[in-house]
Amino acid sequence: MPIPSAAPAPPLPFTPDYPLRTERLDLRPVRLDDFAAVHAYQRLPEVCRYLYSSPRDEAASRAWVSDMATRTTLRESGDSLRLAVVVRETGALVGDVSFVYTSRRHRQGRIGYVFHPDHTGHGYATEASRALLKLGFEDLRLHRIQAELDGRNTASARLLERLGMRREGHLRENEFLDGAWSDEVIYAMLAREWRAQRDRQQPGT
Numbered sequence: 058m059p060i061p062s063a064a065p066a067p068p069l070p071f072t073p074d075y076p077l078r079t080e081r082l083d084l085r086p087v088r089l090d091d092f093a094a095v096h097a098y099q100r101l102p103e104v105c106r107y108l109y110s111s112p113r114d115e116a117a118s119r120a121w122v123s124d125m126a127t128r129t130t131l132r133e134s135g136d137s138l139r140l141a142v143v144v145r146e147t148g149a150l151v152g153d154v155s156f157v158y159t160s161r162r163h164r165q166g167r168i169g170y171v172f173h174p175d176h177t178g179h180g181y182a183t184e185a186s187r188a189l190l191k192l193g194f195e196d197l198r199l200h201r202i203q204a205e206l207d208g209r210n211t212a213s214a215r216l217l218e219r220l221g222m223r224r225e226g227h228l229r230e231n232e233f234l235d236g237a238w239s240d241e242v243i244y245a246m247l248a249r250e251w252r253a254q255r256d257r258q259q260p261g262t
């Protein structure tokens with residue numbers, strides 16, 4: 058049975074109009090010459106603490122940057138966008154964000170973010186993630202967008218709450234990480250919740 062919707066999803070392949078611009082940031086495709094800036098945080102244990110990856114050595118970071126650089130267009134369900142987050146005023150690459158088109162049929166997506174600790178505490182991750190929610194709900198006409206995090210990742214939970222996402226699920230000890238059981242938490246937002254939030258913030262749009 059077709060899934061009811063107000064408007065059809067855009068045809069695939071879908072390439073956003075880069076850069077995605079926010080008040081302070083440009084979100085653009087990752088380039089091979091971003092290696093040094095990306096490795097600067099990918100190598101840090103504190104950045105990887107709640108990710109499902111270990112700190113990367115140079116070779117692993119180079120491979121990761123090469124892979125991220127290809128993630129610019131959505132062709133089918135499961136495809137992702139990986140975007141460098143650049144502060145427009147300084148040109149500094151401060152982190153990266155990801156958007157996964159989890160299911161075209163079910164109109165679902167997922168977001169993620171990783172920032173250099175030198176550049177946290179400014180709201181950049183919230184601002185960049187909000188641009189991904191806008192892309193998902195307004196350009197791709199998604200019905201629901203999800204984020205998953207380690208239950209101990211309180212900075213990430215605060216960010217998702219700032220975005221207005223709902224804490225939907227708490228999976229107890231569903232992962233075995235670094236020799237210990239850990240919980241996973243799921244946050245999500247529905248398209249109607251996005252619209253209601255937008256209307257509260259910008260009445261009449």
Ligand SMILES: CC(C)(COP(=O)(O)OP(=O)(O)OC[C@H]1O[C@@H](n2cnc3c(N)ncnc32)[C@H](O)[C@@H]1OP(=O)(O)O)[C@@H](O)C(=O)NCCC(=O)NCCS
Pocket residue numbers: 103104105107108169170171172173176177178179180181182183184205206207210212213215216219
């Ligand atoms: C998770 C992560 C992205 C959060 O970064 P962050 O900078 O704290 O997130 P935000 O962009 O939302 O910034 C919010 C902080 O900036 C402050 N801030 C300053 N100016 C701000 C502004 N203009 N707007 C919003 N917040 C602002 C807020 O008060 C807040 O601080 P607080 O959390 O101490 O209250 C970062 O810790 C990170 O990359 N961690 C490692 C990777 C990781 O775990 N990723 C998530 C996997 S699920």
